[in-house]
Amino acid sequence: MNWPRIREIILKKDNYTCQKCSFHEEKGKELEIHHIIPKIYGGKDQLENIITLCSICHHFAPDHNEEFKKYINEKINGKILNSFRESKKSISQKTTFGMERKSKEGGAITKAPLGYKIINKLLVPDPEKEQQISQLFTEFCTENTSLNRLAKKYGLTTNGLKKILINKTYIGIITFAGKTNKGLHQPIISEELFQQVQEKINSLSKNKIYLE
Numbered sequence: 001m002n003w004p005r006i007r008e009i010i011l012k013k014d015n016y017t018c019q020k021c022s023f024h025e026e027k028g029k030e031l032e033i034h035h036i037i038p039k040i041y042g043g044k045d046q047l048e049n050i051i052t053l054c055s056i057c058h059h060f061a062p063d064h065n066e067e068f069k070k071y072i073n074e075k076i077n078g079k080i081l082n083s084f085r086e087s088k089k090s091i092s093q094k095t096t097f098g099m100e101r102k103s104k105e106g107g108a109i110t111k112a113p114l115g116y117k118i119i120n121k122l123l124v125p126d127p128e129k130e131q132q133i134s135q136l137f138t139e140f141c142t143e144n145t146s147l148n149r150l151a152k153k154y155g156l157t158t159n160g161l162k163k164i165l166i167n168k169t170y171i172g173i174i175t176f177a178g179k180t181n182k183g184l185h186q187p188i189i190s191e192e193l194f195q196q197v198q199e200k201i202n203s204l205s206k207n208k209i210y211l212e
């Protein structure tokens, strides 16, 4: 069955009403459909797995099944969202909104950072390079070395190395349009190590010795 047809069936099933805030709209332009179990986790295009949400409630919907159940059971009054609905009517705002949602689902990722591969639009650790990344973080953190020296050792530019060391993707976070979300991918670096590396980078920059 094609997508517009599935959408039409789901909207009808839910009486053109957002299942969280009860926002109702016959034409359904502001309504979206959401997979309760995302397709990348094996969720199907079946009636019981798809639900109608307005674009705002959809935006904030958690990706994980159990959290989503909690989310959908906490009903809110759609009227409190009305001013927000008005303000995001311009096309550009709407586009950013949709893309953000995509990034949350992992759909907007087109380039994998070093240490990951993209398989079925999902970031997956690259077994060959994952080790190198964790070695990089550990070495920078524990050894008395500069960004410059470490970059040379790994055949990277200093700037390239710095970008890796501050990339939150490695702790499982996706950044898009300045906002961060928990990604669906597996972290390579522990938050503790990442934090230590950030502190070291900051203190080196402060003392202006990272370009030595």
Ligand SMILES: [Zn+2]
Residues within 6 Å of the ligand: 018, 019, 020, 021, 022, 023, 053, 054, 055, 056, 057, 058, 078
């Ligand atoms: Zn809603």
